[in-house]
Amino acid sequence: MIRIFKLIIQAVFIGYLIIFSVSNVETVTFKPLMNIAAYNIPLFLLVIITLFAGIIIGALAVWGESLALKSKIKKLNKEINTHQQEIERLQKLTISGEPVKQETAAAIEETNKAETPAGNTQNDIKDALR
Numbered sequence: 850m851i852r853i854f855k856l857i858i859q860a861v862f863i864g865y866l867i868i869f870s871v872s873n874v875e876t877v878t879f880k881p882l883m884n885i886a887a888y889n890i891p892l893f894l895l896v897i898i899t900l901f902a903g904i905i906i907g908a909l910a911v912w913g914e915s916l917a918l919k920s921k922i923k924k925l926n927k928e929i930n931t932h933q934q935e936i937e938r939l940q941k942l943t944i945s946g947e948p949v950k951q952e953t954a955a956a957i958e959e960t961n962k963a964e965t966p967a968g969n970t971q972n973d974i975k976d977a978l979r
Contacts, residue, residue, distance in 0.1 A: 866897070869893055869896070870893040870897075873891070873892040873893040873896070874891050874892070874893065875891070875892050876889050876890065876891055876892075877889070877890065877891075877892050877895060879895055
């Protein structure tokens with residue numbers, strides 16, 4: 850299905866390119882270096898060359914960005930490996946050989962409530978009212 854869709858798009862593009870080329874055969878003067886050199890070429894050829902130059906420049910930009918991302922991925926993978934080795938080293942240091950237990954969220958919340966001054970003030974007010 851996708852292959853057929855690609856073929857249809859390519860056929861339409863090629864057909865448009867042929868129609869454009871046949872209808873724009875007028876010669877234009879192309880001066881790429883400001884009056885140093887001048888070329889007389891058909892308009893359709895100038896447009897097609899410009900189109901392909903843009904495609905190549907865009908592809909090079911994407912390629913450069915992908916290289917930067919690949920190097921960043923390598924750096925992050927090295928960091929992950931370093932952290933994993935550190936975790937394994939710390940797990941070996943525990944006395945019982947088991948990983949250190951993590952506190953549950955409820956236990957952390959209770960500890961935070963008990964330590965806050967606002968919580969202590971509310972408890973003092975409740976005690977005073979009793």
